[in-house]
Amino acid sequence: MLSSPLLHVRGLSKSFRGVQALQNYQIDLAERELIGVIGPNGAGKTTLFNLLTGVVAPSHGRIVFGGRDITHASPEAICRAGIARTFQNIRLFRRLSVLDNVSLGLRMRRQPSLHQIVLRLPGYALYEHRLHQRALELLDLFHLAGYASQQADTLPYGLQRRMDIVQLVISVCHANARHLKSRPTEAPRSHSCHPQFPRVRETATRLV
Ligand SMILES: Nc1ncnc2c1ncn2[C@@H]1O[C@H](COP(=O)(O)OP(=O)(O)O)[C@@H](O)[C@H]1O
Ligand SMILES: [Mg+2]
Secondary structure (H helix, E strand, O other), X not given: OOOOXXXXXXXXXXXXXXXXXXXXXXXXXXXXXXXXXXXXXXXXXXXXXXXXXXXOOOOEEEEEEOOEEOOOOOHHHHHHHOOOOOOOOOOOOOOOEHHHXXXXXXXXXXXXXXXXXHOOOHHHHHHHHHHHHHHHHHHHHOOOHHHOOOEHHHOOHHHHHHHHHHHHHHHHHHHHHHHHHHOOOOOOOOOOXXXXXXXXXXXXXXXO
């Protein structure tokens, strides 16, 4: 029996004051399936990704992800559900090391208090130590640990892209963790495209 698709889109349309940016788009995407979306300039590719991530609201149609209707969900809720995007230009701190880039991603989510930092209290040193360990573990899970001390913009394009994806995974995990903190009885909802995902999630959220 065929399992239901991870992503199910029907009749998705968007018009901007009469300009039909996307019309009647449909797709079924299975877990772990990879596809490319191609088309000339103005075909509606960017609009499609904006619709899927909730940045733009559809005029018509339906988006179901993991069995849940996310057509009108907020970008935050869609991120929590497990959809995140990269951009054409890779967003990295180019002059920082690979390790510092990932540490920063983790650090954005939780900071020690100002007085812990200023007074260099033990909690601060422990935080820094854990942050470093988590960042290394994440790099290891994504086979990037060997590049940890290398400056980010010296990495080949494909590996910079992979770093981008590490940051996305961190944001999905943290959006989930934040949400679950306020609703402790709810199970995590994000879906996995990779068998390692539960381990990645555990590592990325341990600091929260
Ligand atoms: N915010 C907007 N306001 C008005 N028209 C838009 C807007 N965004 C996209 N469009 C129009 O929608 C069509 C599809 O654009 P877009 O999704 O950017 O295509 P692609 O990414 O495939 O080049 C184009 O005609 C574009 O001018
Ligand atoms: Mg575009």
